[in-house]
Amino acid sequence: MSSQRLCLTLLALTVSDPAFAQTATDTFDVTITIADDCEITSTETLDFGTSGVLTAAVDQTATLEVTCTTGTPYDIGFDAGAAVGASTALRGMTSPATDIITYQLFQNAGRTVNWGNTVPTDTVASIGTGSAQALTIYGRVPAQSTPATGVYTDTVTATVTF
Numbered sequence: 001m002s003s004q005r006l007c008l009t010l011l012a013l014t015v016s017d018p019a020f021a022q023t024a025t026d027t028f029d030v031t032i033t034i035a036d037d038c039e040i041t042s043t044e045t046l047d048f049g050t051s052g053v054l055t056a057a058v059d060q061t062a063t064l065e066v067t068c069t070t071g072t073p074y075d076i077g078f079d080a081g082a083a084v085g086a087s088t089a090l091r092g093m094t095s096p097a098t099d100i101i102t103y104q105l106f107q108n109a110g111r112t113v114n115w116g117n118t119v120p121t122d123t124v125a126s127i128g129t130g131s132a133q134a135l136t137i138y139g140r141v142p143a144q145s146t147p148a149t150g151v152y153t154d155t156v157t158a159t160v161t162f
Contacts, residue, residue: 038068038162040076041132046105046139054101058141059111066135066160068128074162076124076135077117078105081154088116093152101152106138119161128162 042065048058068074083092083100092100107113107124115137116122124135 034069036069036072036162038066038072038074038128038160040158040160041065041067043158046137048103048139048141051141053146054141054144055146056143060139062137062139064135064137064158065132066126066128067130067132068160068162070128070130072128072162074126074128074160075119076126077119077122077159077161078115078137079117079157079159081156083154086154088118088122089114091154091156093154095148095150095152097148097150099147099150099152101141101147102144103139103141103154105156106140109136109138111138111140117159123161 042063044062044064046060046062048060051058064076066074066076078088080086080088081091083094086092088105090102090104092102094100104111105115107115107122114122115124126133126135
């Protein structure tokens with residue numbers, strides 16, 4: 001074997017041998033900034049079911065979930081809904097014929113603390129945990145004159161203030 005060929009073979013072995021490889025390193029930073037934030041992550045229909053005459057109160061519950069960054073104080077409030085003349089103290093479900101069935105939303109199982117939309121007067125306050133927090137909505141259709149048969153609905157807007 002010629003000396004030139006031997007040198008090329010040795011050079012090829014030297015270049016491809018990892019024992020002779022060179023490296024360079026550097027570092028870089030990785031960051032994220034978490035800001036106060038809240039999201040309403042789940043809502044459930046408050047369904048009072050099917051009823052005949054409304055001579056007694058009809059109670060039902062629904063769940064709303066909110067997720068806020070850990071340590072973020074927040075308030076959840078509900079508006080008056082879409083019925084004409086409704087308030088946060090007495091809301092209304094309407095039928096296509098515009099009949100109204102009144103109902104109320106409460107913060108507690110005893111249905112004594114109204115759930116409205118004025119921070120901090122009649123909203124529910126809490127502090128974020130970084131995970132979904134479930135809040136129970138306590139609804140009541142009070143005894144009242146029974147309107148015509150039909151499906152009665154309303155749309156309430158939930159607002160999280162943080």
